[in-house]
Amino acid sequence: MKKLLLLVFLSMLVGAASAIPEGKIRIEITPDRADSWCYAAGDSIAYDVAVTVDGKPLRGARVKYTFAREKMPACLTQQAVLAEGRIRVKTAGLSSPGFLTCRVFLLDEAGRTVAQDLAQAAVEPDRLRPMTDLPEDFRAFWEEAKAGQARIPMQPLVVRAAEWCTEEVEVYYVRLQSFRKGNYVYGYVSVPLAAGPHPAVLYLPGAGVTKIEPSLYMAEKGVITMTVGIHGIPLDMPEENYVCLKNGALYDYPLFDLDDRDRYYYKRVFMGCLRAIDYLFTRPEFDGERMMVAGGSQGGGLAIVTAALDPRVRYFVSFYPALCDHMGYLYDRAGGWPHLFDRVRTANRTARRILNSRYxxxxxxxxxxxxxxxxxxxxxxxxxxxxxxxxAYNVVTAPKELVLERRNGHRRSVRQNNSADEWMLRRFFGEGAR
Incomplete structure (x- = not known):
């Protein structure tokens, strides 16, 4: 009887969790190589987990933690009570290059998740290469597309956007015909009033259907700045129109016409990026040389695409690029946004769509x-x-710079933004430019 009571007591001690007090919960997970988060294939990996409420250790908290290759199902799930608000958890690591996810869930007394976070340790990331293969006619396909685009007159419609103009910058609302007759790219171009000629940067948008606004920051520093939408819709509509399109006609647009290599949604998008550059080259304030493209997420992927397609582009900036290595999921590896072939889209894995995605x-x-x-x-x-x-990064052979903010998810820090701005200004105006 005494032995049974002891077992019950021990079970309660291990399984029970203290009540979680009110306050700001923070779960911080840090690989034990905190300076690099980087390991060799075959290395074991440990993560230090700390849970706080309003900055104070949450003692007696119960957590569940899992390990998984990035975006793949968990290969191990465990629970633990954090006696002092922290714990070190260990796993065998990975046998090949990739990223290992440690995900931690804070549980309440009923076992429900009340907070969660993750950290991903790198295993020889410099050895990663695309699982997507390169079609033999890749370059020919896009040269033909560019030739077709060149036959479509731009027919620019340019209107001064007085509500955005400042004492330093003139802003214009622009409509350009692109890809086929009656299809348009809409954007804003911000032109410095200071004497030129000036360099130019084309900012490409992230994913979604949202209202695009002009950018003045770089224009105030002497750079012609253009922002564009990708969906062929005006940028000056009421906000509710974009919400309706996002949830209606343009819902899941990255999948539109993937069955047809020549009609896939992004063909028109890529040509629209090139058409925006065509327009910038017509601006008399542009020096005709210093052209840059930049963007984040979908825009980061588009920056890579545009820099590869258009030899007039001299530099590019790519924050957390989307559209990279679509076929990764077919090899039990994380593929890029929009996750065309992930585990919830197995019906999308037709031979035609897979082959078309490579282009x-x-x-x-x-x-x-x-x-x-x-x-x-x-x-x-x-x-x-x-x-x-x-x-994608590892197959770029041109000069490149990578700034990491390891703890970040899909966002940028002030340091990242400042580093990119300084890099851009140095390319445009030389060392010492700010």
């Missing part, structure tokens, strides 16, 4: 980049998996 993969475009590029991302990005981003 629209930023990792394949990355092979043909010949100009300097700036890249930046975090290790904890599950929207644009870091495995897919490294797969």
């Amino acid at each position: 629209y993969d930023a990792a394949n475009f990355a092979r043909f980049v010949r100009v300097p590029g700036f890249f930046s991302w975090g290790y904890n990005d599950l929207s644009c998996p870091v495995t897919s981003m490294y797969s």
